[in-house]
Amino acid sequence: MAALILLVNAAALAGPASHLLNEQRAPLPPGPLAFRTSDSVQLFVKIAGRGVPCVVVHGGPGAGSYGLEHLGLQPLESSLQLIYLDQRGSGRSASSPRRAYALARQVQDLEELRIRLGLRQWVLLAHSFGGVIATAYAQRYPERVQALVLVNAVLDPVASLESMVHYGDSLLPAAARPPLPPTAPLPQRLGAVLQALGQQKRLYQLQYAFDTAAARASRMVQPQPGNRDFAAHVFDFPDYGRDYAPATAALGMPTLVLAGHDDYTAGPRAYRAFRFPRQRVLVLPGRHNLLQEQPALAQQAIRTFVAALPRRR
Numbered sequence: 001m002a003a004l005i006l007l008v009n010a011a012a013l014a015g016p017a018s019h020l021l022n023e024q025r026a027p028l029p030p031g032p033l034a035f036r037t038s039d040s041v042q043l044f045v046k047i048a049g050r051g052v053p054c055v056v057v058h059g060g061p062g063a064g065s066y067g068l069e070h071l072g073l074q075p076l077e078s079s080l081q082l083i084y085l086d087q088r089g090s091g092r093s094a095s096s097p098r099r100a101y102a103l104a105r106q107v108q109d110l111e112e113l114r115i116r117l118g119l120r121q122w123v124l125l126a127h128s129f130g131g132v133i134a135t136a137y138a139q140r141y142p143e144r145v146q147a148l149v150l151v152n153a154v155l156d157p158v159a160s161l162e163s164m165v166h167y168g169d170s171l172l173p174a175a176a177r178p179p180l181p182p183t184a185p186l187p188q189r190l191g192a193v194l195q196a197l198g199q200q201k202r203l204y205q206l207q208y209a210f211d212t213a214a215a216r217a218s219r220m221v222q223p224q225p226g227n228r229d230f231a232a233h234v235f236d237f238p239d240y241g242r243d244y245a246p247a248t249a250a251l252g253m254p255t256l257v258l259a260g261h262d263d264y265t266a267g268p269r270a271y272r273a274f275r276f277p278r279q280r281v282l283v284l285p286g287r288h289n290l291l292q293e294q295p296a297l298a299q300q301a302i303r304t305f306v307a308a309l310p311r312r313r
Contacts, residue, residue: 064091072291
């Protein structure tokens with residue numbers, strides 16, 4: 001089947017959209033879509049599967065959705081309609097010429113996509129740093145979120161980065177540890193630790209229990225084009241440095257939290273700070289990539305959770 005290409009521009013989004021949301025919508029057509037935001041940034045979107053609409057909010061920041069799709073999510077397409085989105089400045093999406101990467105803008109991109117697809121509600125499935133974006137969207141548009149699925153989610157980016165620095169440093173021989181003081185800027189300390197881990201061939205241990213899993217992920221993702229503009233500028237925006245865990249106490253939608261027992265990227269036991277009133281927490285053996293490390297358990301947990309959701313309004 002030929003790919004269906006849809007272009008969305010500012011004029012199309014400026015008009016009334018409420019009638020779109022009240023119509024009986026046909027199933028979303030499968031395939032890639034070229035989606036243009038109201039500020040003219042072209043984003044990569046691909047729709048696959050059948051069932052409850054579920055938008056994938058990838059992490060990184062800037063990783064794109066390709067790895068999640070091919071390293072854990074594809075089997076869910078038999079029971080979910082997955083909407084793979086590469087955020088602006090990430091993966092296969094274009095950069096923002098004005099470097100408009102603020103959290104509010106990423107949230108607006110999601111809402112514009114929902115409107116264009118004619119969905120009253122959808123499930124947000126977020127991995128890692130995508131937890132910040134998904135939670136911010138749920139705060140802004142709670143009535144549009146049928147449920148949240150948070151996999152190895154980061155809600156306090158600063159604490160997560162500190163966890164990576166601390167654990168990464170502990171993996172290094174004493175002689176290889178970077179001689180940076182604790183008062184050095186966090187991005188500088190993280191960069192130094194990552195470089196040292198790479199030199200020691202231990203970088204994979206931050207996110208994977210086994211180097212074979214890391215190698216498989218690298219083989220899968222490395223040949224794909226990857227835009228890293230968002231990742232290069234994310235530290236320019238203070239909103240990404242906030243702790244969003246306290247805000248979860250006011251978010252009443254059903255929430256599934258999948259956490260790795262030894263996830264030192266999100267932070268060990270970081271999920272204990274989540275306060276979603278209707279959350280279910282499942283801790284699985286593994287580190288930061290449960291969809292790849294524990295695919296059967298993670299996929300079954302997501303299927304069971306989504307199948308039990310109330311019908312969409």
